[in-house]
Amino acid sequence: LAESAREEPLVAQSIMFAPLFNTNKSDAKGSKEDKELAHARKIAQAEEENEAEDYAKRHRFYSKPTRLLSWDQVQPTRHAEPQDLLLDLVQVAACFQIGHLVSHNIESPVAILALCAFGVTSVILWSDLLVYRSRFEAASLYHSMLDSLQTLSFAAVAHNISSHLDVFEIRHMHAFVFCVLATRLLTLVRLAELAIVGESDEKEGNTKEEAWHLLMRTLVESSVTSLGFFANDTPTLCLLLLASAAVQLMWTVVPSIMKKAPPRQKRVPVHIDFMFHRMLELVMLTLGETVLGLVLALAQADVDIILREEGVPDPGPGGEYLAHFAERAHEAHAHELAASPPPPPLPGAVNHHTSRAHRAHRLLGGSSDETDLGVHALCSESRCSFLDHFTQLGVPVDMEAECEPCSVAPRRDLAFVSAFILISTLVYMYHHVNPQRRHHHATRRSLGRGIVWSYSHWFLVLGIIGLAASIKECFVLSAAPVPHGISTLLGDTLGICLMVIMLQQVLHPGHIAYVFAPYGRMRRLAFFSLRFVLAASLFCAHAAPFEIPGYLVLIAAGSVTLLSAVLLAGEKSEAEAYRRMWSFADDLLTQKMSEKEAMAMGPGDGRKGAESTTKTPKGIGVFTKPESGGTAGCLPCLPGGKRNGYGSSLNEHQWERLG
Numbered sequence: 001l002a003e004s005a006r007e008e009p010l011v012a013q014s015i016m017f018a019p020l021f022n023t024n025k026s027d028a029k030g031s032k033e034d035k036e037l038a039h040a041r042k043i044a045q046a047e048e049e050n051e052a053e054d055y056a057k058r059h060r061f062y063s064k065p066t067r068l069l070s071w072d073q074v075q076p077t078r079h080a081e082p083q084d085l086l087l088d089l090v091q092v093a094a095c096f097q098i099g100h101l102v103s104h105n106i107e108s109p110v111a112i113l114a115l116c117a118f119g120v121t122s123v124i125l126w127s128d129l130l131v132y133r134s135r136f137e138a139a140s141l142y143h144s145m146l147d148s149l150q151t152l153s154f155a156a157v158a159h160n161i162s163s164h165l166d167v168f169e170i171r172h173m174h175a176f177v178f179c180v181l182a183t184r185l186l187t188l189v190r191l192a193e194l195a196i197v198g199e200s201d202e203k204e205g206n207t208k209e210e211a212w213h214l215l216m217r218t219l220v221e222s223s224v225t226s227l228g229f230f231a232n233d234t235p236t237l238c239l240l241l242l243a244s245a246a247v248q249l250m251w252t253v254v255p256s257i258m259k260k261a262p263p264r265q266k267r268v269p270v271h272i273d274f275m276f277h278r279m280l281e282l283v284m285l286t287l288g289e290t291v292l293g294l295v296l297a298l299a300q301a302d303v304d305i306i307l308r309e310e311g312v313p314d315p316g317p318g319g320e321y322l323a324h325f326a327e328r329a330h331e332a333h334a335h336e337l338a339a340s341p342p343p344p345p346l347p348g349a350v351n352h353h354t355s356r357a358h359r360a361h362r363l364l365g366g367s368s369d370e371t372d373l374g375v376h377a378l379c380s381e382s383r384c385s386f387l388d389h390f391t392q393l394g395v396p397v398d399m400e401a402e403c404e405p406c407s408v409a410p411r412r413d414l415a416f417v418s419a420f421i422l423i424s425t426l427v428y429m430y431h432h433v434n435p436q437r438r439h440h441h442a443t444r445r446s447l448g449r450g451i452v453w454s455y456s457h458w459f460l461v462l463g464i465i466g467l468a469a470s471i472k473e474c475f476v477l478s479a480a481p482v483p484h485g486i487s488t489l490l491g492d493t494l495g496i497c498l499m500v501i502m503l504q505q506v507l508h509p510g511h512i513a514y515v516f517a518p519y520g521r522m523r524r525l526a527f528f529s530l531r532f533v534l535a536a537s538l539f540c541a542h543a544a545p546f547e548i549p550g551y552l553v554l555i556a557a558g559s560v561t562l563l564s565a566v567l568l569a570g571e572k573s574e575a576e577a578y579r580r581m582w583s584f585a586d587d588l589l590t591q592k593m594s595e596k597e598a599m600a601m602g603p604g605d606g607r608k609g610a611e612s613t614t615k616t617p618k619g620i621g622v623f624t625k626p627e628s629g630g631t632a633g634c635l636p637c638l639p640g641g642k643r644n645g646y647g648s649s650l651n652e653h654q655w656e657r658l659g
Helices: 002-007 009-016 032-057 082-104 109-133 141-159 165-197 207-230 234-257 272-309 319-331 334-339 359-363 385-392 404-433 447-476 484-507 511-516 521-543 550-572 575-601 652-657
Strands: 612-615 621-625 631-633
Touching: 082 109, 082 141, 082 272, 082 447, 109 141, 109 165, 109 207, 109 234, 109 272, 109 447, 141 165, 165 207, 165 234, 207 234, 234 447, 272 404, 272 447, 404 447, 404 484, 404 550, 447 484, 447 550, 484 511, 484 521, 484 550, 511 521, 511 575, 521 550, 521 575
Parallel strands: none
Antiparallel strands: 612 621, 621 631
16 A cells, blocks of 8 residues: 555545545546446455355355345455365366377277367366356355365266277276266255255345256256266267257257346346356366376377387387386386286277387387387487497397487477467467456357357367367377378367457457447458468368478467467557447447337337437447437547546446446
């Protein structure tokens, strides 16, 4: 406070002597600073009033759950609970398991089906708690135990996702279905409790009606998922999981499209700030799984070389045996390990060891023919650490050739840097297309656009998981030609991510405001069109006439993403165009509110000077003010038009409706 007093003495005094100030309309006279301070004081007061009671409830065994907010109540700051953060870690593990499954079956069409089914299921299980937390408040030891059980069951879901489809179908498939249903059952227990003991006040928020609505939806979804006990293969289970996700999508989207969404009297308000911050964290968690996969891909390649160096037989792609070989390599002598047989194959599993060449052997420059055990490409310098070990093992060495691990290193470095540039630019674009100011967010401006924004994260998360799997494979094959399946997956998933980010950018102001806002329109649409062309070009990766090395694939993908981020920065660099676009969006929102109020009052209300609207050929509403001589035009263009203290064309009542 002292620091702010030196820089802004008037603001500091208004904070210290807040009770002495009257911030009503006559005294504040539309001052933006005073209104912001008044809003901040309301939030602080609400937090202080709830703090003591919330602390007491958390240490009781049971406290009655309630709605989080009432209609027209100021939304206090809400942070994630400790169990929410633990659930976030489980979500990272689930995404990693799904990406591992995709990377091990990348040439099979089942991999894409499993990516969609398991990815959407993990997002739904994660968002079940978000739906509850953003609407209701439950703080007691009993509810903390429910949180722990839900996290445990979700962790079991992630644990039962196996990268080997044969193993998954034999041992894990029905356990996976059981754990998914256990997680949904705990959600049903929470909602049933609210439906029984919740409030039914239609003015403040009807907790019972909202809980019954969510309860029925979750029950139908769980019923579809339970059919997975009768599935005998992975594709059938994936189709059932996608059908369950489609139930939720149709249950939520169709009523909104048909204008038959539940009325306000049968719903409770959603804490929108908490919701879109948690969705932002979901995207960051999924991108964190991409970083994790990239870093572990480097470690796995090193372990492969070390195992071959120590004379350990190549275990093939079976990740379950990798730790076994690594441990034995450090405990025993190389010659003893070379003579020890590999562990027996799993029952019913495909013998991958004989179906493809040794990856570590190829990295060391060996022939792809498994009958040729010679190493023909080791460093001719005596300092190479690989030379002594292979000489001791009696492996033939070509002293004239260059060590392939040494020559691969620069290309691996380029691939590593390019992958991180790709990830960083995705983070930049997602954060800068989704506004942090609450009244600019799509969920506050339109029910339909808010629903589309929320469910667009399904496609974004799926795209990031597939992108992580393809990045890892391209990095492992930095110096080798990448199969078309891997490069196609990378191009398609990255294109989906960029398309979803562009969609979210348009959703917040609305497509009419984004396209038809006059100031800076050509510049805005030109940059957007270029980004669209870049994103669409990524879907043409399957048309490449030949296979290219992995480091070139990552450099190309990183360059496209970086260029798209530069175009986004150029579009948003002009502050005046950005401000006027939002003013135009505010004017459209003002018109819609005025039309709804006029329809509610009816034609015979006799209100003097009511605003009437006309339509331009492009479908944009313009205002006509009878009291100003019938001058037509949008509000910012009216002669002598004045803006209020909010810096836009919205009046105080409309801003309150925006929250």
